[in-house]
């Protein structure tokens with residue numbers, strides 16, 4: 001059995017109900033795969049870019065296994081545990097601009113209780129806040145010493 005590892009392809013079609021689908025590889029060949037060939041709990045959807053191992057399956061046809069989702073065509077937010085209401089939720093992104101409109105941040109909110117789950121983007125701001133915090137702390141320490 002010959003195998004080709006780390007192949008990249010696109011999910012042409014996949015049916016959750018039927019439990020199988022096809023991946024189009026770089027040579028525009030369609031490879032069969034079953035639901036058991038998917039790694040992890042997340043199932044691929046049509047158009048997703050995936051990594052996989054190509055092998056010769058039954059009846060000498062090419063098939064795909066060890067399928068890992070590389071890029072979602074329609075990215076979905078992962079379900080996370082909300083500390084506000086103790087539910088597994090799909091966070092709702094909420095966009096807001098900075099006061100000077102140079103920064104746009106995304107806050108992820110719980111759709112049930114509105115709890116702020118996490119913040120995406122604004123990485124520089126967070127970094128700047130830490131630096132500022134350390135600076136203020138050092139300054140107050142210096143003042144404390146003087147007094």
Ligand SMILES: [Zn+2]
Nearest residue numbers: 082085110113
């Ligand atoms: Zn919640």
